[in-house]
Amino acid sequence: xxxxxxxxxxxxxxxxxxxxxxxxxxxxxxxxxxxxxxxxxxxxxxxxxxxxxxxxxxxxxxxxxxxxxxxxxxxxxxxxxxxxxxxxxxxxxxxxxxxxxxxxxxxxxxxxxxxxxxxxxxxxxxxxxxxxxxxxxxxxxxxxxxxxxxxxxxxxxxxxxxxxxxxxxxxxxxxxxxxxxxxxxxxxxxxxxxxxxxxxxxxxxxxxxxxxxxxxxxxxxxxxxxxxxxxxxxxxxxxxxxxxxxxxxxxxxxxxxxxxxxxxxxxxxxxxxxxxxxxxxxxxxxxxxxxxxxxxx
Ligand SMILES: C[S@@+](CC[C@H](N)C(=O)[O-])C[C@H]1O[C@@H](n2cnc3c(N)ncnc32)[C@H](O)[C@@H]1O
Numbered sequence: 001x002x003x004x005x006x007x008x009x010x011x012x013x014x015x016x017x018x019x020x021x022x023x024x025x026x027x028x029x030x031x032x033x034x035x036x037x038x039x040x041x042x043x044x045x046x047x048x049x050x051x052x053x054x055x056x057x058x059x060x061x062x063x064x065x066x067x068x069x070x071x072x073x074x075x076x077x078x079x080x081x082x083x084x085x086x087x088x089x090x091x092x093x094x095x096x097x098x099x100x101x102x103x104x105x106x107x108x109x110x111x112x113x114x115x116x117x118x119x120x121x122x123x124x125x126x127x128x129x130x131x132x133x134x135x136x137x138x139x140x141x142x143x144x145x146x147x148x149x150x151x152x153x154x155x156x157x158x159x160x161x162x163x164x165x166x167x168x169x170x171x172x173x174x175x176x177x178x179x180x181x182x183x184x185x186x187x188x189x190x191x192x193x194x195x196x197x198x199x200x201x202x203x204x205x206x207x208x209x210x211x212x213x214x215x216x217x218x219x220x221x222x223x224x225x226x227x228x229x230x231x232x233x234x235x236x237x238x239x240x241x242x243x244x245x246x247x248x249x250x251x252x253x254x255x256x257x258x259x260x261x262x263x264x265x266x267x268x269x270x271x272x273x274x275x276x277x278x279x280x281x282x283x284x285x286x287x288x289x290x291x292x293x294x295x296x297x
Pocket of ligand 1: 096097098099100103127128129130131132133134150151152153156177178179196197198199219220221
């Protein structure tokens with residue numbers, strides 16, 4: 001750790017904010033980066049800097065880091081190696097998608113569905129866990145549930161596991177593999193599956209903003225020709241793994257709701273609902289597998 005004078009920090013902050021404006025990057029990212037590196041709160045940064053501030057490295061290294069934001073368009077969360085998500089601060093690296101604010105709503109929908117369908121104590125799976133955000137959100141919200149988290153990327157799983165350990169969620173079991181494959185021992189037993197799968201059509205990847213296109217993992221983004229490859233697989237395979245009246249809950253992209261609803265209808269799901277995110281976009285699909293004949297009276 002290195003002590004840097006308040007004056008030097010203030011000067012650096014001002015220049016960085018000016019650069020951000022020129023490059024059309026939110027200037028608030030400068031403070032966000034400083035806060036995550038120093039632990040200072042927003043008010044101290046703006047109004048009342050202490051005489052000297054402890055940085056994890058020299059000011060010139062902070063400047064090198066910031067230039068990666070400006071020049072290479074590296075997302076600020078990768079520079080800080082952390083991202084706020086729900087009540088957590090999650091470790092992130094370029095091996096994982098930066099967890100998005102809209103995905104936070106997936107947990108609220110999961111909680112509502114768990115309560116209304118009496119699934120709070122069952123076995124839940126987060127498919128394509130990335131940073132572990134959804135699995136951790138579920139573990140926090142459902143203290144009596146067992147949580148399984150799957151990812152095909154070993155590097156992502158290592159980050160997810162580190163996040164779960166740091167936040168003391170030892171109820172999450174992590175599995176390496178393709179979607180349901182590692183969950184074979186739980187066939188017919190899952191109460192719910194939740195997923196934010198890759199859903200961007202391949203041809204659209206080239207048009208994404210450089211922060212996403214150049215730095216976030218392709219594996220987390222590419223949903224195949226129509227963007228629905230992973231969602232289709234999850235819809236077709238889930239009934240083998242879910243128990244009767246099990247919950248299927250996924251995130252999707254704008255414009256996919258009608259196709260996802262039709263897919264779910266074709267495969268016999270019931271109580272299909274589409275939910276919007278805070279921007280009003282049809283973003284989430286919820287459905288239930290049919291109850292087994294023996295459960296229906
Ligand atoms: C859109 S990211 C979601 C990450 C995290 N759940 C979130 O919401 O921030 C999709 C994740 O699915 C994983 N993935 C892609 N293909 C997969 C597959 N065939 N089996 C399991 N996971 C897969 C990726 O590695 C990535 O972590």
